[in-house]
Amino acid sequence: MTIRLVGLLLLLCSSISFAAAKIDNWQTPQGSRVFYVRTEGLPMADIAIIFDAGSARDGQQFGVAALTAGVLDTGASKWSADDIAQRFESVGALFGISTSADMATLTLRTLADKVLFDKSLETVQTILTQPRFNEADFKREKNRTLAGLKQQQELPAAVAGIAFSKALYGTHPYAHQDAGDIKTVTALKVADLRNFYKNYYVAANATVVIVGDLSKEQAEQTAITLLKDLPTGKKPEAIADVAALTKSSQQHIEFPSSQTHVLVGLTGTYRKDPDYFNLYVGNHILGGSGLVSKLFDEVREKRGLAYSASSGFAPMLKQGPFTVSLQTRNDQTQQALEVLNKTLSDYVNQGPSEAELSAAKKNIIGGFATRFDTNKKLANYVGMIAFYEMPLDYLDTFQQKVEELTVASITDAFKRRVNLNLLQTVTVGKTAEKSAK
Amino acid sequence: MNKRLLCTMLLCLPVVTHATASKVSERILKNGLKVLVKEDHRSPVVVSQVWYKVGSSYEPNGITGISHMLEHMMFKGTDKHPAGEFSKIIAENGGDENAFTAQDYTAYFQTMAASKLEVSFELEADRMRHLHLLPEELKKELEVVTEERRMRTDDNPQAKLGEYFSAVAYTNSPYKNPIIGWPSDIANYQVEDLQAWYSRWYAPNNAILVVVGDVQTQAVFDLAEKQFAELKTSEIKPLKPQSEIEQLGVRRLTVKAPAKLPVLVLGYKVPSLKTTTDESEAYALEVLAGVLDGGNSARLSANLVRGKQLAVSASASYSLTSRLDSLFELEATPVEGKTLPDLEKALKAEVNVLQQTLISTEELQRIKAQVLASAVYEKDSNFYQAMQLGALESVGLPWQKADEYVDKINQVTAEQVKNVAKKYLLEDHLTVGYLEPQAIQQSTTNLEPQATQQSTTNAKGVK
Numbered sequence: 001m002t003i004r005l006v007g008l009l010l011l012l013c014s015s016i017s018f019a020a021a022k023i024d025n026w027q028t029p030q031g032s033r034v035f036y037v038r039t040e041g042l043p044m045a046d047i048a049i050i051f052d053a054g055s056a057r058d059g060q061q062f063g064v065a066a067l068t069a070g071v072l073d074t075g076a077s078k079w080s081a082d083d084i085a086q087r088f089e090s091v092g093a094l095f096g097i098s099t100s101a102d103m104a105t106l107t108l109r110t111l112a113d114k115v116l117f118d119k120s121l122e123t124v125q126t127i128l129t130q131p132r133f134n135e136a137d138f139k140r141e142k143n144r145t146l147a148g149l150k151q152q153q154e155l156p157a158a159v160a161g162i163a164f165s166k167a168l169y170g171t172h173p174y175a176h177q178d179a180g181d182i183k184t185v186t187a188l189k190v191a192d193l194r195n196f197y198k199n200y201y202v203a204a205n206a207t208v209v210i211v212g213d214l215s216k217e218q219a220e221q222t223a224i225t226l227l228k229d230l231p232t233g234k235k236p237e238a239i240a241d242v243a244a245l246t247k248s249s250q251q252h253i254e255f256p257s258s259q260t261h262v263l264v265g266l267t268g269t270y271r272k273d274p275d276y277f278n279l280y281v282g283n284h285i286l287g288g289s290g291l292v293s294k295l296f297d298e299v300r301e302k303r304g305l306a307y308s309a310s311s312g313f314a315p316m317l318k319q320g321p322f323t324v325s326l327q328t329r330n331d332q333t334q335q336a337l338e339v340l341n342k343t344l345s346d347y348v349n350q351g352p353s354e355a356e357l358s359a360a361k362k363n364i365i366g367g368f369a370t371r372f373d374t375n376k377k378l379a380n381y382v383g384m385i386a387f388y389e390m391p392l393d394y395l396d397t398f399q400q401k402v403e404e405l406t407v408a409s410i411t412d413a414f415k416r417r418v419n420l421n422l423l424q425t426v427t428v429g430k431t432a433e434k435s436a437k
Numbered sequence: 438m439n440k441r442l443l444c445t446m447l448l449c450l451p452v453v454t455h456a457t458a459s460k461v462s463e464r465i466l467k468n469g470l471k472v473l474v475k476e477d478h479r480s481p482v483v484v485s486q487v488w489y490k491v492g493s494s495y496e497p498n499g500i501t502g503i504s505h506m507l508e509h510m511m512f513k514g515t516d517k518h519p520a521g522e523f524s525k526i527i528a529e530n531g532g533d534e535n536a537f538t539a540q541d542y543t544a545y546f547q548t549m550a551a552s553k554l555e556v557s558f559e560l561e562a563d564r565m566r567h568l569h570l571l572p573e574e575l576k577k578e579l580e581v582v583t584e585e586r587r588m589r590t591d592d593n594p595q596a597k598l599g600e601y602f603s604a605v606a607y608t609n610s611p612y613k614n615p616i617i618g619w620p621s622d623i624a625n626y627q628v629e630d631l632q633a634w635y636s637r638w639y640a641p642n643n644a645i646l647v648v649v650g651d652v653q654t655q656a657v658f659d660l661a662e663k664q665f666a667e668l669k670t671s672e673i674k675p676l677k678p679q680s681e682i683e684q685l686g687v688r689r690l691t692v693k694a695p696a697k698l699p700v701l702v703l704g705y706k707v708p709s710l711k712t713t714t715d716e717s718e719a720y721a722l723e724v725l726a727g728v729l730d731g732g733n734s735a736r737l738s739a740n741l742v743r744g745k746q747l748a749v750s751a752s753a754s755y756s757l758t759s760r761l762d763s764l765f766e767l768e769a770t771p772v773e774g775k776t777l778p779d780l781e782k783a784l785k786a787e788v789n790v791l792q793q794t795l796i797s798t799e800e801l802q803r804i805k806a807q808v809l810a811s812a813v814y815e816k817d818s819n820f821y822q823a824m825q826l827g828a829l830e831s832v833g834l835p836w837q838k839a840d841e842y843v844d845k846i847n848q849v850t851a852e853q854v855k856n857v858a859k860k861y862l863l864e865d866h867l868t869v870g871y872l873e874p875q876a877i878q879q880s881t882t883n884l885e886p887q888a889t890q891q892s893t894t895n896a897k898g899v900k
Contacts, residue, residue, distance in 0.1 A: 039479075041479045042479075042813060042816055042817060043813060044813050044814060044817070073733075081733075081743055082734060082739050082743065084733075085732060085733035085734030085738070085739070086734040086799075086803065088732075088733075088734075089731070089732040089733070089734045089735075089803050089806070089807060090734075090799070090802065090803050090806055091806060091810070092806040092807045092808075092809060092810020092811070093810070094814070109814060110810075111810055111813060116810075140742075140743065140746055143749065143772060143773065144742075144749045144750070144772075146773075147698060147749040147770065147772065147773065148749070150697045150698060151697050151698045151770070152697075153697050153877065153879075154594055154695065154696040154697045154698070154874070154877065155592070155593065156592055159879070163881070249883075250883075250884040251881055251882065251883050251884060252881070252882045252884055253879060253880070253881045253882075254878070254879060254880045254881075254882070255877070255879055256695045256877060256878065257587075257591075257592040257695075258587045258591045258592055259584065259587045259588060259591075259592055289528060290524075290528075290533070290534075290535070291512070291524040291528075291534070291535070292521075292524050292525055292528045297521075300581055301520075301521060301577075302577075303577065304576070304577035304578065304579070304580030304581050304584075305580070305584070306581070306584050307581055307582075307584040307585035307588055308588075327584065327587075327588050328584060329583075329584065329587065359525070359528065359529050362528075362529045362530070362531065363528045363529060363531055363532075364531075365531065366529070366530055366531020366532070366549075366550060366553070367531035367532060367533060367548075367549065367550065368531070369480055369481050369482050369550055370482050370531075370533060370548050370549070370550070372480075373479075373480035373482045373819070374480075374817045374818050374819075375817050376817060376818075425884075
């Protein structure tokens, strides 16, 4: 009866006015949190199982989290990597595993038809609860990771990103790449992965997101099936706060490229930050809104200095990076950097104008529905809300929170949070000679 | 058990797909603009795309990349709206927008709340015929496009290999030129070149308007009539065919560039759905690509990445809907200790197996299951649905091909796959490209005298 009611409510909502999705949530007997949204119209489901097991949990073994996740589907119970891939693909399911600093995520997109659905679900459940971690698969995946790390070194953007994270985060776990580095990955043993798996892939540390054309009973059963064989375990302690920066720095990495990649920034905002909306909307005006931001205007539209010029806050469990970036022909790096710095400092000192704020609000609020107009986007939002323990009405109150911001509140937040004396600057490119135009 | 599953799947899936298929409606305005509308009421949003039948494969030598340059200039103002205003208006109406240029088409799109569709139509109609091409704007935008080329191609060894590869693989087909254009062509565009290109191709009778979302079909047709119907037509002269001449023997090239890992590309000349005289061959080539690279269970992953462990990655691609004959490509990176010739041999061995032995029933069923499932998944995205319709129409294929796709793939047999492998994956029609990495000398300089005495937060950050 409750299901029918939920269905009816959604139906009413969608026919009258648009409301953000209703998120249902509960806990499994072992303490995993489940978040469910029913969407109708397409006979499919998107499922994510998220663990607090991202690269921030690497300790000194940079890359162990990503490799643990990466090896999960290369052998489980009686199945080889080939068997696992065939089981998914024979029913048209899409399965993937990804790692970020905060999380390790298993995702499944499958048709809702019971026979097909059950086969892909059984496969995920087995991968999750009975991974083999055998030596041969481990070695192969480790070598592939090492090759990827090596290949990154040929791209100036990647080289710059790695140096920038180190400049911002020093000894904090956000300083290293999710995939680790060549030295630490080389040192990894399969036993390290087993250990990591044992500690972090436990029910108490799991969050399940289900979005699709499934009834609540099906969703409940899905969560139970997926996690029933995981040990209860416990949630790991929160990772350390990010240390405050105390000085600005600037480094240049000489690289044989025709452009210099420029990154400027500092440690920024986190998901539950009371300043979050001020920083988010303020940045939208500065460099977050694609073709109409101040940075885009100053760097590209007025001067033709770069193809892309943008800024962004990446909110994470702890302070993620605030990054301002562009790429420009080597011999005009200095000019571009000056324009970037002046645009940033003017904005921090003066804040946005009323007209700019009003335009930004119109863009964000007017385009609100396009943020979750597919099951995939909606599932990503629900995953974010679930993992970071945001209020369930996050999407419902989003527009209101944007509407309430003022020029004064944004200016104040930027002054406090973007300290121009603490900027970290990384440039990667060729300075030895002036490159031809 | 496996068998039973497959049967159930094949029985139930077509019904599922059929149930969710939404209808496309077509209207051609009196000035020739083709309007396609697909209603999808799951969310109160709409995507609107204008497709022009022009892209890099339309360009003569000397002005390669001009379609892409024009795409950039389309944001630089009209008689009615000065430079930059297009984007500002879209943004203030909650919209998200951009554009892209490909070999066979140039497209512009906005994603907005469904109620704002007219804003997009008004602006797109305006810039379809009334673009203001100003020398000072072109001068700046030339620099922007040159930076884009540096970023995408010049500083990316794999992209560089791709560019040289096409230039060698094709003899006279315009697919030999990069979409972004050759550097000296980019540096020398004149306003007159762009004006001529714009006048020649940007007209309602050379465009397709595609709308997918929470709209009423008739209302969209009415709105299109109101905004676009008065635009003047151009005389669109048929393109010269520029059919690629037959390749008479394998071609090889090497690109030496600063890089860390070697890369191999193989490309065989193949027809597309548009150019083939027998459509079933194009669908068989599509299945062939799926046999090699339709997921983690496909042969390249199973045999070369796992199995023999020769490659850290390997992929295959076929472009079913290109306007001209194109390439069936295989790309791979060897594991440490293996060479590009080792990998080339292994990829050719895979091709040989496809020519000698029928693919298994399981492989064929797997691909069909994936195609059936994708037909449901892709309905999750209005944008993707609009892309399919626009891309087909732009190369001169009817949009109905999108609806036929699942059935056509279902009709492909193992024999047909073997036959196309034998007919098209020929050594004499092959181009082989090697990326040979050159050492990268990297060094870090600290530009701030005090930075070596940074706090503990930063000390580790300085190399």
